Amino acid sequence: MGESNEERKPKKVTLIVFSGEMDRAIAAFNIAVGAASMGMETTMFFTFWGLNILKRPNARSKASGFIRKMLSAMSPRGPHRLPLSKLNMLGIGPVMMKKLMKKHSVPGVVEMLSLARQSGVRLIACTVTMELMGISKEALIDEVDSYAGVAAYLGEATHSNVNLFV
C-alpha cells in the first residue's frame, strides 16, 4: 500500500453513537477500544439515545417541563440498564445477555466504558440533544471529555479514516 506520508500519520476513528441499545453500544465500544489499543486516535460522539450510556446511574434528573421529565423517566439511566435492539422481551433479553457475557468473560457496557477511558478513547456528548432533552452536564458521568455540537463532530470526522454511525 506504501502511501508514504499518509501511512505515517496515526489513523483516526470517529464513531457517532446514536443508539442507546446494549448490543449496539457493545459493538461501538469494541471498535473504539480495539482502535485505541492499536494506537489510533479514537473519538466517540454520543447523541440522542446514545447519551443514555453516559448517564450517571444515581443522578437525579433536573429536567424541567412535563415532556422532558417523561423522557427522562422513560430513558435508561446509565450503562447498567440498556435494552437490547432485538429479543429485548420486556427486559429479560438484556439480563440474559449480561449473564452470557459474564460467563464467557466478554466485557459488558460498563466495563467497556472504563476500558475505553483507559485506552484513551475520547468521549464527547452532543450539546444539541442535551439541550433538547434537558440533560444537564451533572447528569452525565465525569469521564465525558467534552461537550460539543455538529461542527466539532465534522471537524473530527473529515480527518478520520473510519467514520461510522452506530
Add this chain to the structure above:
Amino acid sequence: MGESNEERKPKKVTLIVFSGEMDRAIAAFNIAVGAASMGMETTMFFTFWGLNILKRPNARSKASGFIRKMLSAMSPRGPHRLPLSKLNMLGIGPVMMKKLMKKHSVPGVVEMLSLARQSGVRLIACTVTMELMGISKEALIDEVDSYAGVAAYLGEATHSNVNLFV
C-alpha cells in the same frame, strides 16, 4: 494536518438515509445542514424507509398491486408524520418530541428539509427502492435533485471524506 492539496479541496459528506424515523432523520439532517453550512459538498441518498421523508404529504399513491398498495397505506406520507425509533408509543412519542423541539426552537424534519435545500444539500432518491415499492416521481417532493441507483451513490461515496449509513 497540513495535507496541502488534500486540504484545499472542499470536504465532501455523503449520507445514506435508510431509516424513516423522526429521530434518525433529524440526526442525518443536522449533520448534512452542518456540513453544507461549513462549505462542504453534501449529498443525502434516500433509500427504503428513508424515502418516506421525501413523500409529498398530499400525493395520491399510484402504487399498483395489492402489496405495494398496503405498503403505501402503512407508510407515513412525508416528513410531518414520521415515527420515533424509541418510545414511539403508538404515535404519542413523535407528538411529544415535536412539541419539545418547537418549545426549544430546535428545527423539526420539515424545517430541516427546507434548511437542507437552502444550504445546498443534494437530495437523491434511490430508484431501486422506488421501483420496488411502487413510489413514482410524482409522489415525491419537487426538491429531489436526482433519481439514482447504487452506482451513482458509490461514485459520490468513494470521493467523500465522511460516509454514514443512518
Add this chain to the structure above:
Amino acid sequence: MGESNEERKPKKVTLIVFSGEMDRAIAAFNIAVGAASMGMETTMFFTFWGLNILKRPNARSKASGFIRKMLSAMSPRGPHRLPLSKLNMLGIGPVMMKKLMKKHSVPGVVEMLSLARQSGVRLIACTVTMELMGISKEALIDEVDSYAGVAAYLGEATHSNVNLFV
C-alpha cells in the same frame, strides 16, 4: 478530480453488517455487489445479529448452555427467514416483501448472497460474537471467507474509501 496515485489504486468498500433484518441486509448487499461489480475491493464483516444471515438453514445448533440455546432457538436460521425492521407484523411483512421482490425481479437476500460471492465480495464472520453466542463455524455457510475480530476489521477499514455500519 485528478488525484494521480490515489485515483489509480482500486477503491475499497468495507461494510459492517450488524443487523439481521431483511431490509438492512438487502441494502448492504446492494452496495456490496454494486461496488464489487464496479471493480472495488469489497468486504462485508458480519457481527451480532448479522451472523444470522450467514447461518446454514439446516444446521443443528451445537450451542451449549441454556441462554445460548435460547438465543439460537429464537434467532432466524439463514437468509430465508430474516425479519423486517419495519412492518414486520409477526412475519407477514417479510413474506409480502419477498413476494414483491420476486414479482419485480429484485433479488432477495439468498440471491444477493450468491451474487456477492460471484462478484468477489469477501465475507468475514466476527469471532467475538460467534464465541459469545455459541455459533460454531459448522453452523455457518461454506461461503464465509474468514473468521476474524475487530483488529482485522480495522485493518481493512482504515484503508477503505467507504465504511458503513449497517
